[in-house]
Amino acid sequence: MAAIGGELRTVVRGRVLVPGDEGFEQASTPWNLAVRQRVSAVVEVADAADAAALVRFAAAAELPLSTRATGHSPSSAADGTVLVTTRALDGIEIDAAARVARVQAGVAWQPVLERAAAYGLAGACGSSAVVGVTGYMLGGGVGWFARSRGYAAHAVRALEVVTADGDQRRVTADSEPDLFWALRGGGGDFALVTGMEFELFDATGLFGGRILWPAERTEAVVAAFRQATAEAEEGLSLWLTLIQFPPFPEVPEMLRGRAMVAVDVVALGAVTGPLRLFEEIPGAVLDTRRPLDAAQVGGVCMEPTDPSPARVRGELLAEFSGRVSDALLAAAAPQGGVGPLALVQVRHLGGALTRPCADAGCAGGIAEPYLLSLLGPAPTPDFEAAVAERSDAVVDALRPYLSGRKPFTYLDSGETPAAVFDPVTLARLLEIKDRYDPDGLFRSNFPVIPPLGEEDPSRVAAPVTV
Template sequence: MSNLNELRTVVRGRVLLAGDEGFEQARRPWNLAVEQPVPAVVEAADAADVAALVRHARSAGLTVTAQPSGHGATGDVNEAVLLRTGALNEIHVDPQARTARVGAGVKWGEVQAIAGAHGLTGLPGSSPVVSVTGYTLGGGLSWFGRKHGWAADSVRAFEIVDAGGDQARVTADSDADLFWALRGGSGDFALVTSVEFDLHPAPELFGGRMMWAAEQAPAVMAAYREITASAPDELTVWLDLLKFPGAAPLVAVDATYLGDSAEARDLLAAFDTIGGTLSDSRAAMPVADLGAITAEPTDPAPGMSRAELLTDLDEVAAKALLSAPIDPLLSVQIRHLGGAFTRPSDSPHGALTEPYYLYMFGIPGTPEAADAIKTRRQEMVDAIAPYVSGRKPYTALAIGDTAADAFAPGAVARLQQIKRDRDPQGTFRSNFPVLGS
């Protein structure tokens, strides 16, 4: 405990220990179904504070785990000191160079609001409240990844604190191994205090959601398969099976198109032939409003998820996914990948050749509900077993998964060696440690 008490003399930011007022709130992860048994929370004031924390942790034999927003937490923190980086909130957008440099506490919605004003976009996912840094360290599957690849592919540089407590700027030229590892291999190798990345042109964006009663799911699925079979890289379409508590089951389609609204409507015309549309929010939209498409919760809540990458979505696989109601799951989402994801990537993930991504989510209100969610997820995976590739994106890993589930064996071995070389004392611990694979 003395080493923990000394934290208050080491850093300038707030330090909370077990028993302190506000500690329980501060240690809470995004997923409230996860218990996070950390002995201390440090809210760093700036990058120098992060460096001071690391130097103390190294000398005191402590471990540090960084969670900008708490997304992806597993509870497997091994009594590590929890680092919060919300105060590292600087954002610098250079519209001429088409770049952004953001601190480790910045969320995607904040970047999009600034970049969008210049006709530019980053490569965010579906939620505006996910941190840019945490998302990018996991690779980053974006709405616009079919056009521009992994979010990590657009990174130019990381500002980091290494395991010795020294600050450095890491690029492909300055430190090729560490730069490679940080572009999707997690934060297991250094604490990232800011990230610099390319922005991409987005003078026009069309997007929104269409929704029908679940009875139309076969027709929606057929149109989805038809559209995604020939979709241009600028078009991204996701299919959602939904069962909200107390409501009838639904099927929805979410879409974005980097281009003209008329072109987008032509590409999506097969959905317009399906009767019984309950709602249709598709329209020209600013990139800052991406989060409104799926309207995911912006406050912490309990949840259980599982993700899989699919090698195909042929008629057999489609029928299997629709063969029974999804409840007690809340949602089953199928994302179309392909496009730039399939191209070479100098990152731990490498090229993403699987064309579809399956994500299942439920709310475990009781132990019995949690068991039922696990059972239903497994049933769905078993039903499409021949199409499950066996790996999944790092940012989609969940409790029970390991880093080895996200990468090819050669990439895992390289990540493990970089970890041993750069952090031999194990000062850093990511949500899914590479040496735990």
């Protein structure tokens, strides 16, 4: 490893760390602490030219590369790779007149939203503003504005990338239509992205927040959620979350081990009528709804912003009728007071996600009307096993109502893009991967791979053993 480190240091200007170096453990540890990645080196590229120099060297030396912005979605696919981190690529430019953001690959949503908010604009972020823009967009991105704008990746107009041949390219719908299509939803398997340009939209009149009740109100809140989502216009996004606060000392005593139910709201425009249904439910212990600007959207769900160990599972629901919510509550409710799933969330989708979009990337759309996600803390293998077991039980109980598909950004370990794309889309992605990265230099967290039994090992660069 020391030899690789020495060679890499002659190639790039950014910091290079290999196992045994001071700072390697910290630099190789992702945001989600439940996933341990055994990478052979970490290279913090200084800029796009540095990234290109690294790619040329890695291609010649047959060293596979994985890339990280914030580390929110690590997977074991990075094992044996040289991990490229983009944290130094932190430039943000807002062109308010053109309603466009130009960001470098290392930026998270929060600083972009803050800069956009100064002009009354917003970008199509997800629930957490500490998530990286690049990983989110490359995976499609299903966030607060998905009902009115579709997948967030639709907003991407251009990407600055380094391709596997070491070329720095600006990829647009006109310059490289296939690569542009693959990068908007297919993940990090096709090129190393150094920056991107995407559309912003008017966010004046933004409103939102969380209403939180004790779990005793769950039945009433779920019934109101079903009715409110049936009435909701596209500008209104409603997410239902069953919360089991973990019994950890860092959780405030009044919430520790307690079960609650929340409805999170973000509304663009005069579309808040259905919220009356929640206002009729007594006993709310918190109501943070208020006019918002874009910089405050990431706080609506009160998600943790510090690194933590967790397992997440996502599934698309074909319906959220009474029988489905009954099955969900029966399977997800904590047994014996405390359950392993800290969050069981149902997001209302629909709207623009269901409409064909002429210039959509490979993410396309989502026909299913609801997205279920299950999250549990995984500080130890025992916790992790309990989370996996309960998640499996919930999924089994809901199996008749799940489509079996999931958005790319909801893939968990052991899953592949075959759970995201139909066979035709997957075949086109594989063909583009083969054309742009025939030696398998780039290793995404969820690589586009042929279905089992159809792999050609000669096209996949061998991992470096640590």
